[in-house]
Amino acid sequence: MDRCGIGTPCVRGVLEGHVELLKKHFHLITMKEFLKKKERLSEKIKSVLIYECRPVIDRELLQSLPHLKVIANSGVGVDHLDLKLISSFGVKVTNTPHAVSDSTADIGMALMLASARRLVEGCQIAVSPQTEHFAADWLGDEVTGATLGIIGMGSIGYKVAKRAKAFEMKILYHNRNQRKEEEEQAVGARYCEKMEDLLQQSDFVILVVNLTPQTHKLIGKRELELMKPTATLINISRGAVVDHDALVEALQNGIIKAAALDVTNPEPLPRDHPLLKLKNIIITPHIGTATVQATRMMTEEAVANIQAVLNGLPIPSEVIPQ
Numbered sequence: 001m002d003r004c005g006i007g008t009p010c011v012r013g014v015l016e017g018h019v020e021l022l023k024k025h026f027h028l029i030t031m032k033e034f035l036k037k038k039e040r041l042s043e044k045i046k047s048v049l050i051y052e053c054r055p056v057i058d059r060e061l062l063q064s065l066p067h068l069k070v071i072a073n074s075g076v077g078v079d080h081l082d083l084k085l086i087s088s089f090g091v092k093v094t095n096t097p098h099a100v101s102d103s104t105a106d107i108g109m110a111l112m113l114a115s116a117r118r119l120v121e122g123c124q125i126a127v128s129p130q131t132e133h134f135a136a137d138w139l140g141d142e143v144t145g146a147t148l149g150i151i152g153m154g155s156i157g158y159k160v161a162k163r164a165k166a167f168e169m170k171i172l173y174h175n176r177n178q179r180k181e182e183e184e185q186a187v188g189a190r191y192c193e194k195m196e197d198l199l200q201q202s203d204f205v206i207l208v209v210n211l212t213p214q215t216h217k218l219i220g221k222r223e224l225e226l227m228k229p230t231a232t233l234i235n236i237s238r239g240a241v242v243d244h245d246a247l248v249e250a251l252q253n254g255i256i257k258a259a260a261l262d263v264t265n266p267e268p269l270p271r272d273h274p275l276l277k278l279k280n281i282i283i284t285p286h287i288g289t290a291t292v293q294a295t296r297m298m299t300e301e302a303v304a305n306i307q308a309v310l311n312g313l314p315i316p317s318e319v320i321p322q
């Protein structure tokens, strides 16, 4: 077993049991320790493991770690990392796509169902002092038979599609580059070459794309206006994929019916943000991967990635800069 220095820039996201797991494989140095004894520890660190608290990996940090070989991101999205800069230091980046797909797809379904069946309002009514209420005043919608449009049929998108199939939904999907014929057939999904077609036909639109310069504000005023006034937008990707000003306007003016977001830009939203004042929205605090199982698997997947890099073996999940 390779013993190496591992800096965890932020130990806040590391769960108790995971520290033990990491210590089995590595000599573990937390960011706090690193910052205290930078001079002495710099030479030792070969890998950095990032938990989800979005630390800054900048030129200064990279320059201070001359033996760094790998930055292992615990999670799939790497939009917080400057891949080109890191790669210019000869350092590899890895992520954990397998660990996160089920839990993130579950959150997508949970948000869709909660929004369709007005679950949050229902909970508030159930615990309110007013005990008399009429279901007829807050009818929801069934997802059975409704059309779900998936933007981004990667591994999480496909897991969403499998779940939607079990809910007897019609499934459309759009990918910018790659049609996924095998997945299409497995879940009975229809490919929309143009995202516009998907937006016009879907009752629920779910965003499952990576955040890149191409997907920044992918959903803005024009796209929201293409959606049905009865449709719901669900975002489990990154907040910046949606233009928040346009979304506020669309929700206020009935351009779309509702939104359900696990991600916002920024996170958390300032407490006076107009999205927080709307009734036709559900927001959760980026909990797509927040399960006991997913976090454990993320640590295991990250450990496997680090060991592969340090031992010169094929890397299970390397992120290549585009």
Ligand SMILES: O=CC(=O)O
Binding pocket: 074, 075, 076, 077, 078, 100, 288, 289
């Ligand atoms: O947001 C979660 C992830 O990137 O895995």
